[in-house]
Amino acid sequence: MTGSMRLGFHAPETEEELAALVFEAAETRTPLEIMGKGTKRELGHPVGAGAVVSSEGISGISLYEPTELVMVAKAGTALAEIEAKLAENEQELPFEPVDLAPILGYAPGDGTIGGVIATNISGSRRILKGAARDHVLGIRAVNGRGEVIKAGGRVMKNVTGYDIGRTLAGSWGTLAMMTEISLKVLPAQRETRTILCFGLTDQTAVEALCIAMGTPYEVSGALHIHADLAARLSDEEIAGAENPVTAVRVENFPSSARYRANSLRQALLAYSPALELDGERSEAFWNDIRTLKMFQDKPNPLWRVSTAPTQAAKLVGNLSRKIDARVVYDWSGGLIWIETPPLTDAGAVDIRRQLAELGGHATLIRADDETRAGIDVFQPLEPQHAILSAKLKHAFDPLGIFNPGRMYRDM
Amino acid sequence: MSPLILPDPDRGVTSRRNDIVKQLKRLVPEATLIADEEGCRTFESDALTAYRCLPLAVVLPSSTEEVSAILRFCHENHVKVVPRGAGTSLAGGALPLEDAVVLCLSRMNKVIEIDPSNRVARVEAGLTNIAITEAASKHGFFYAPDPSSQIACTVGGNIATNSGGAHCLKYGVTVNNLLGVRMVMMDGEVVEFGGKHLDAPGYDFLPLITGSEGQLGVVTEATVRLLAAPEGSKPILIGFDSTEAAASCVAAIIAAGIVPVAIEFMDRPAIHVCEHFVPAGYPLDAEAALIVEVEGSEDEIEYLLEKIEDIARDFLPTSLRRSQSPEETALIWKGRKAAFGAIGQISDYICMDGVIPLSQLPKALDEIGWICRKYRFDVANIFHAGDGNLHPLILYNANDSVQLERVELCGGEILKLCVELGGCLTGEHGVGIEKRELMYEQFTDEDIDQQVRIKEEFDPSWLLNPGKVFPIEGRDAQRMRSIELTDLGPEVEAGVDVAIEAELAEGHEVP
Numbered sequence: 001m002t003g004s005m006r007l008g009f010h011a012p013e014t015e016e017e018l019a020a021l022v023f024e025a026a027e028t029r030t031p032l033e034i035m036g037k038g039t040k041r042e043l044g045h046p047v048g049a050g051a052v053v054s055s056e057g058i059s060g061i062s063l064y065e066p067t068e069l070v071m072v073a074k075a076g077t078a079l080a081e082i083e084a085k086l087a088e089n090e091q092e093l094p095f096e097p098v099d100l101a102p103i104l105g106y107a108p109g110d111g112t113i114g115g116v117i118a119t120n121i122s123g124s125r126r127i128l129k130g131a132a133r134d135h136v137l138g139i140r141a142v143n144g145r146g147e148v149i150k151a152g153g154r155v156m157k158n159v160t161g162y163d164i165g166r167t168l169a170g171s172w173g174t175l176a177m178m179t180e181i182s183l184k185v186l187p188a189q190r191e192t193r194t195i196l197c198f199g200l201t202d203q204t205a206v207e208a209l210c211i212a213m214g215t216p217y218e219v220s221g222a223l224h225i226h227a228d229l230a231a232r233l234s235d236e237e238i239a240g241a242e243n244p245v246t247a248v249r250v251e252n253f254p255s256s257a258r259y260r261a262n263s264l265r266q267a268l269l270a271y272s273p274a275l276e277l278d279g280e281r282s283e284a285f286w287n288d289i290r291t292l293k294m295f296q297d298k299p300n301p302l303w304r305v306s307t308a309p310t311q312a313a314k315l316v317g318n319l320s321r322k323i324d325a326r327v328v329y330d331w332s333g334g335l336i337w338i339e340t341p342p343l344t345d346a347g348a349v350d351i352r353r354q355l356a357e358l359g360g361h362a363t364l365i366r367a368d369d370e371t372r373a374g375i376d377v378f379q380p381l382e383p384q385h386a387i388l389s390a391k392l393k394h395a396f397d398p399l400g401i402f403n404p405g406r407m408y409r410d411m
Numbered sequence: 412m413s414p415l416i417l418p419d420p421d422r423g424v425t426s427r428r429n430d431i432v433k434q435l436k437r438l439v440p441e442a443t444l445i446a447d448e449e450g451c452r453t454f455e456s457d458a459l460t461a462y463r464c465l466p467l468a469v470v471l472p473s474s475t476e477e478v479s480a481i482l483r484f485c486h487e488n489h490v491k492v493v494p495r496g497a498g499t500s501l502a503g504g505a506l507p508l509e510d511a512v513v514l515c516l517s518r519m520n521k522v523i524e525i526d527p528s529n530r531v532a533r534v535e536a537g538l539t540n541i542a543i544t545e546a547a548s549k550h551g552f553f554y555a556p557d558p559s560s561q562i563a564c565t566v567g568g569n570i571a572t573n574s575g576g577a578h579c580l581k582y583g584v585t586v587n588n589l590l591g592v593r594m595v596m597m598d599g600e601v602v603e604f605g606g607k608h609l610d611a612p613g614y615d616f617l618p619l620i621t622g623s624e625g626q627l628g629v630v631t632e633a634t635v636r637l638l639a640a641p642e643g644s645k646p647i648l649i650g651f652d653s654t655e656a657a658a659s660c661v662a663a664i665i666a667a668g669i670v671p672v673a674i675e676f677m678d679r680p681a682i683h684v685c686e687h688f689v690p691a692g693y694p695l696d697a698e699a700a701l702i703v704e705v706e707g708s709e710d711e712i713e714y715l716l717e718k719i720e721d722i723a724r725d726f727l728p729t730s731l732r733r734s735q736s737p738e739e740t741a742l743i744w745k746g747r748k749a750a751f752g753a754i755g756q757i758s759d760y761i762c763m764d765g766v767i768p769l770s771q772l773p774k775a776l777d778e779i780g781w782i783c784r785k786y787r788f789d790v791a792n793i794f795h796a797g798d799g800n801l802h803p804l805i806l807y808n809a810n811d812s813v814q815l816e817r818v819e820l821c822g823g824e825i826l827k828l829c830v831e832l833g834g835c836l837t838g839e840h841g842v843g844i845e846k847r848e849l850m851y852e853q854f855t856d857e858d859i860d861q862q863v864r865i866k867e868e869f870d871p872s873w874l875l876n877p878g879k880v881f882p883i884e885g886r887d888a889q890r891m892r893s894i895e896l897t898d899l900g901p902e903v904e905a906g907v908d909v910a911i912e913a914e915l916a917e918g919h920e921v922p
Binding site: 169331 | 477528529530552570575579580583584586600606610612613614615618622623639640641661663665668707711765768770797800833837839840841850853855858860862864865866867869908
């Protein structure tokens with residue numbers, strides 16, 4: 001039953017306005033598509049809602065205490081604004097959020113912090129510093145009943161009640177609409193150095209990356225990239241190497257970064273480290289990775305696969321016998337970006353067949369509307385998890401107002 | 412002592428006690444079942460010993476299958492279940508109920524797998540925290556969360572309360588180091604969440620489970636993240652002539668872009684008690700001391716300690732002492748880790764666990780001192796300064812019922828102060844029964860109702876660890892709320908007045 005609520009685009013400017021709007025939507029059973037600036041709108045199943053609610057009017061940094069390592073920002077605050085403010089104090093978001101905007105046709109930094117947390121997409125440094133969700137200290141949100149709720153707070157440690165804030169991370173706006181987020185931030189790294197090996201097979205590269213992760217040098221990036229994708233990177237020497245590239249990053253104050261890089265070269269001697277990047281060149285390399293530069297120019301389907309590092313090379317090897325996959329391994333193999341040819345199912349069947357055997361899950365990050373409408377964008381859930389997910393959804397949004405079908409068709 | 416409201420015992424269950432015990436025995440013959448009063452007595456409280464209750468029975472299973480069978484049976488027979496690890500909770504999270512079976516996981520203490528390539532360990536939930544690091548150390552790895560009870564407390568208990576420890580400023584707390592669990596739902600269903608991969612396929616249930624105090628399910632196995640052990644570590648001990656100077660120094664260190672692996676704070680009473688207990692060379696002339704620890708290679712450590720010393724000098728330290736040897740490092744930490752025990756030697760105490768924003772530290776310590784003077788208690792402060800997690804230890808005489816009642820009021824006032832200053836009621840101990848009634852200090856009706864709705868989806872009959880976390884049993888919260896809110900203020904006032912009068916009557920001085 002759809003009642004009298006005005007359809008179209010809404011951008012409330014306060015939490016109270018948003019709560020009133022959601023309350024009205026709940027009363028009239030009007031489904032709402034939830035977004036920030038809409039830079040990830042083409043991700044997930046298309047939401048069939050007549051009304052769209054954006055958080056972009058609920059914007060601004062509410063509190064920033066650099067000496068407490070805490071920032072509180074309204075959900076609609078642009079990621080670029082947050083990062084600029086942190087940079088003024090030589091601080092940063094430690095989880096190095098992957099900027100999906102450029103591969104989905106938007107400008108870099110265009111997304112909102114609400115979108116970053118709602119999708120929990122963390123970057124290369126996740127292996128050392130934790131995911132986006134790990135840095136959520138508290139939230140304010142509006143649930144599907146139109147009630148304002150808060151959880152957690154603005155302090156580092158908090159076990160006062162259930163951890164609803166981190167639970168909302170990665171829920172893609174299907175449980176509640178966040179209005180404000182408290183985040184743990186950290187001092188920015190003073191220097192970054194990157195050690196590169198060329199020509200390693202996938203299996204050997206993952207082995208090298210896992211060895212690097214086992215050293216005490218606080219490796220903050222552990223990447224392996226196929227030659228055809230490395231050719232699309234900005235660094236001319238790397239792009240021209242015509243070889244797969246394996247990259248290990250260390251960071252810290254300058255003398256420590258130098259020490260760690262030297263120590264790592266020794267630890268990785270058997271893999272013939274051939275090049276070391278420092279300063280801006282090293283930063284530029286990781287900025288390419290963070291903005292998925294290697295996937296920006298071609299519109300091919302793109303998958304994000306999460307698995308145990310030691311299964312990664314086998315998964316890609318098996319998959320490559322079926323389809324022409326171009327691959328980047330991040331998180332020492334735990335995260336795999338896979339570009340597939342424009343097949344009808346974008347390679348879903350083959351990828352998920354491998355995951356059924358080797359463990360893990362896959363999300364289709366980019367594909368045209370038709371493809372996304374035809375397959376499961378998010379990993380289909382085991383029956384037990386489907387039931388529990390429906391229960392969790394019911395606890396927050398009993399009428400199914402928020403983003404119906406975005407993650408799973410019947411939820 | 413103040414009466415504790417617990418859910419009304421289900422007489423239908425307590426009257427069938429013998430029958431229930433008999434059926435449990437038949438159901439899980441391999442599990443250890445304790446039903447005699449003397450045996451149950453061991454489990455009548457956790458580390459919050461002020462509250463005790465004999466359970467219906469205690470069962471110690473040895474496998475997930477047994478846990479599942481027990482929960483299914485209890486579910487079908489409407490028997491409540493109180494999960495328990497080592498019983499080190501300081502908040503009464505494992506307090507038994509008269510009509511509940513205590514499900515103690517301590518026999519499920521195996522390391523299932525250490526996987527150095529993927530840097531994870533799979534362990535049973537009854538394993539002690541420290542045993543993970545012990546098993547992983549031969550591969551050069553460790554498990555980061557290190558609560559001070561780590562030689563006794565279990566992984567399952569750590570998950571239930573999202574335990575932290577001294578080193579969580581750098582490494583995070585349990586939720587940041589947990590990758591997967593096997594959990595048994597109240598109806599006996601066994602569910603796996605997460606695994607060796609780093610993020611969730613759909614909704615992330617791990618943060619919801621972590622810190623839920625055993626109310627959503629019983630975790631029987633956990634997959635945790637292992638980290639490469641640092642090359643070395645070294646603390647520096649800095650004395651200050653005021654708590655303000657110590658607090659400002661902490662802020663200045665972080666403002667300089669340094670995040671030490673630990674920053675521990677001790678005030679004058681804590682310094683004296685600890686030094687008396689373990690002569691570690693703590694500065695007895697100081698009003699406050701910081702233990703700041705950094706990690707890395709020798710050069711990295713020297714560089715960071717140099718910078719920290721430079722920063723500290725701006726705050727006119729009364730002493731600056733860098734550890735000169737591993738023995739000295741061990742001694743400095745021994746003093747800190749023995750603190751609660753040392754204070755326990757001279758007095759009974761209750762340990763608060765509120766958290767405040769770091770910038771409020773001087774004000775918080777000042778107010779805590781004032782509150783304790785008002786209630787006429789001595790207090791020692793020793794806590795993790797980097798993350799603002801305060802642990803005021805209020806010293807009192809547990810055998811004096813008047814003091815016992817008063818100390819609870821005093822503690823409650825301190826926690827309310829933490830919330831007022833922008834913090835929270837509990838950083839790592841959990842709400843349990845101790846802080847349930849204070850939840851409305853921090854949350855609105857809507858906030859609590861949202862949490863209660865989650866509980867009801869997981870455990871609609873409220874059989875799993877009921878009576879904890881939420882102000883009285885969640886389902887009755889609505890009914891009781893108005894009473895709680897209107898009565899709490901005057902009650903506190905009256906309680907203090909009564910206590911002071913009692914002291915006066917005994918001829919004691921009251922300031």
